[in-house]
Amino acid sequence: MLRILVFLCVFFVGKQLLATHGASELRSPNGELAFSFELLSDGVPIYSISNQGRPVVLSSTLGLVGWERGFRLGDIHRVMCDTVWKPVYGERNQVRDHFQEMTITLLLGDSPTLKFQIQVRAYNEGIAFRYFFPEDPDGGMDINIVKELTEFTVPEGTKAWFTNIAQAEYRLLPLISWPGESERPLVLQLPDGSFACLTEAQMVNYARTKFALSPRKPNTISCSIYDKVDFYTPFATPWRVVMVADRPGQLLANNDLLLNLNPPSAINNTSWIQPGKIMREMTLSMKGSKELVDFAVQRNIQYIHFDAGWYGYEYVVGSDASEVNVDPRRNPKSDLELQEIIRYANDNGVGVFLYVNQRALYQQLDELLPLFQQWGVRGVKFGFVGVGSHKWTTWLHDAIKKCARYNLMVNVHDEYRPTGFSRTYPNLLTQEGVYGNEEMPTATDNTILPFTRFIAGAADYTICYYQQKNLKANVPSNRTIKTTSAHQMALSTIFYSPLQYMYWYDIPSDSHGEPELEYFDNIATVWEDSKVLDGEIGQYITIARRKGDDWFIGTITNNDARTLKIPLGFLMSGKKYEASIYDDDPASKTRTKVSIKRIKVDANTVLEAKLIPSGGQAIWIRPLN
Numbered sequence: 001m002l003r004i005l006v007f008l009c010v011f012f013v014g015k016q017l018l019a020t021h022g023a024s025e026l027r028s029p030n031g032e033l034a035f036s037f038e039l040l041s042d043g044v045p046i047y048s049i050s051n052q053g054r055p056v057v058l059s060s061t062l063g064l065v066g067w068e069r070g071f072r073l074g075d076i077h078r079v080m081c082d083t084v085w086k087p088v089y090g091e092r093n094q095v096r097d098h099f100q101e102m103t104i105t106l107l108l109g110d111s112p113t114l115k116f117q118i119q120v121r122a123y124n125e126g127i128a129f130r131y132f133f134p135e136d137p138d139g140g141m142d143i144n145i146v147k148e149l150t151e152f153t154v155p156e157g158t159k160a161w162f163t164n165i166a167q168a169e170y171r172l173l174p175l176i177s178w179p180g181e182s183e184r185p186l187v188l189q190l191p192d193g194s195f196a197c198l199t200e201a202q203m204v205n206y207a208r209t210k211f212a213l214s215p216r217k218p219n220t221i222s223c224s225i226y227d228k229v230d231f232y233t234p235f236a237t238p239w240r241v242v243m244v245a246d247r248p249g250q251l252l253a254n255n256d257l258l259l260n261l262n263p264p265s266a267i268n269n270t271s272w273i274q275p276g277k278i279m280r281e282m283t284l285s286m287k288g289s290k291e292l293v294d295f296a297v298q299r300n301i302q303y304i305h306f307d308a309g310w311y312g313y314e315y316v317v318g319s320d321a322s323e324v325n326v327d328p329r330r331n332p333k334s335d336l337e338l339q340e341i342i343r344y345a346n347d348n349g350v351g352v353f354l355y356v357n358q359r360a361l362y363q364q365l366d367e368l369l370p371l372f373q374q375w376g377v378r379g380v381k382f383g384f385v386g387v388g389s390h391k392w393t394t395w396l397h398d399a400i401k402k403c404a405r406y407n408l409m410v411n412v413h414d415e416y417r418p419t420g421f422s423r424t425y426p427n428l429l430t431q432e433g434v435y436g437n438e439e440m441p442t443a444t445d446n447t448i449l450p451f452t453r454f455i456a457g458a459a460d461y462t463i464c465y466y467q468q469k470n471l472k473a474n475v476p477s478n479r480t481i482k483t484t485s486a487h488q489m490a491l492s493t494i495f496y497s498p499l500q501y502m503y504w505y506d507i508p509s510d511s512h513g514e515p516e517l518e519y520f521d522n523i524a525t526v527w528e529d530s531k532v533l534d535g536e537i538g539q540y541i542t543i544a545r546r547k548g549d550d551w552f553i554g555t556i557t558n559n560d561a562r563t564l565k566i567p568l569g570f571l572m573s574g575k576k577y578e579a580s581i582y583d584d585d586p587a588s589k590t591r592t593k594v595s596i597k598r599i600k601v602d603a604n605t606v607l608e609a610k611l612i613p614s615g616g617q618a619i620w621i622r623p624l625n
Helices: 248-253 256-260 286-298 338-347 358-375 390-405 443-451 485-494 517-522
Strands: 003-006 009-014 023-027 033-039 045-051 054-061 071-086 095-108 115-123 126-133 142-145 151-153 159-162 171-174 186-189 195-201 209-213 220-225 229-232 239-245 276-281 303-306 351-357 379-383 409-412 428-431 499-501 529-536 540-547 550-557 562-567 577-584 594-601 606-611 616-623
Touching: 023 095, 023 115, 033 071, 033 095, 033 115, 033 126, 045 239, 054 239, 095 256, 195 248, 195 256, 239 248, 239 256, 248 443, 248 529, 276 286, 286 303, 286 338, 338 351, 338 358, 351 358, 358 379, 358 390, 379 390, 390 409, 428 499, 443 485, 443 529, 443 540, 443 550, 485 517, 485 540, 485 550, 485 577, 485 594, 485 616, 517 577, 517 616, 529 562, 540 562, 550 562, 550 606, 577 606, 606 616
Parallel strands: 276 303, 276 499, 303 351, 351 379, 379 409, 409 428
Antiparallel strands: 003 071, 009 071, 023 033, 033 045, 045 054, 054 151, 071 095, 095 115, 115 126, 126 239, 142 229, 151 220, 159 171, 159 186, 186 195, 195 239, 209 220, 529 540, 540 550, 550 616, 562 606, 577 594, 577 616
């Protein structure tokens, strides 16, 4: 249940100096970020953003096609808010929402009723703005948006971490000759050494936006919406967000900003929403399923997941997800008694998620959800969902809302990326939209993701462990993870996902009970506090997360070896702890080549992580009695 701890909002209403001087400014609570607005002589709205007086976004256009010029000022409303709220779950157990807000009302032409509002919020972490069409008291108005004209002109020499699709590699590119449009979030390295991030929030009733280079203005990034949006007033576009930081890790540490730009939870009783670890059932057989339930109990895994094939071939429209009909390519015996396995799992304290392709969801959603609830299913993994268009965006979010009515949690695959909707509907535990282990990324790829994709929120990366040639027979070379065992262990801490898939590609018999598995056994998936201790994009990262009194630390390097210092100043002063350190060790007697060292530590300790190429280190810190 959402609980407000502190609430303070002060409203200021009035027509500002914009009417006579042509400009108005909004500053962040700490005064460092400034959003400047101006209405040009031809009624064109423009803006700029600065950080401590240094330019982040230079003079850039605002507006939509049909709503781009001929404006005159109505008035400006100002609000200051400072609240603290408790999420149902998250990377920390409380979130501060502190901003200054300015709503600029513009009138189109001579009409007193054609109102176009620009709502701006200035946070210490960044600037957000969106367009709003208020409802006319005399009747609503249809809204047709065919193109957004929002632009971001940035300082010359800026570079961008570019990927054109949600499940592809990132590249650092100059703002010239991009090979297509960029996904969100788009992280920028500014020439003064600081960082910015362009993204969107509350993209629920709209079309997905990507970023494109302007063909008419250098050093300028424009918004490119997937297709037109038709709706009626009152109507708000998604928030356009410009996060700003001196170091790249601050962008990740401040990603609660996107949650703050979404409404509070719409679910009153959230007790059934229970994050946890999950493992995929690979065999779709009775024997394999029962073995997986037993393994989940042994290894403290809260859920198992039946993937594609349990109701037939997923790409055939005729496959009926209300019946169990195993695809013979997955299990020719077709001996899966799904409801019996669900009962067995639930009796042993293990929940069940079912995969359903969007083809079946689109045809059968209203039939499936009450049926799955009746079966005792805890959640649904949406497969190959349509993304981008206004139609599929609204369908997807409405489907998540429907799942909440039946106490079903949700994991969305494949290209979908979050914009903060899990605050409003926290049954959306996670989503893919990431260049994860299904793509067999390099260690360098993994050191880019925390500073880019994970700014948007949780990602279902699928942690692997035994998918290595020396651990399994007949593993194709192109389907082998390219990182070490300790690297994968560290990822379970670094990569946030309230529903964290473990042992992807593995079955219980692949495990020999290696002693380091205690780290996976004890790690949580949601946290009371999280700290980005150090990191550089594409080089390395160290993140520490707390659950109760225990801390878990993950450190990874790229394809290069390096030695890093990890100060433990975040521990409680005066208290003693034991640190279990899990390192890559070629001399280890375990087949996974991971060694464990246990030492006493306190807040004054500085640990050293000696990382081999593509390696990592995991640390579990517990207080001593």
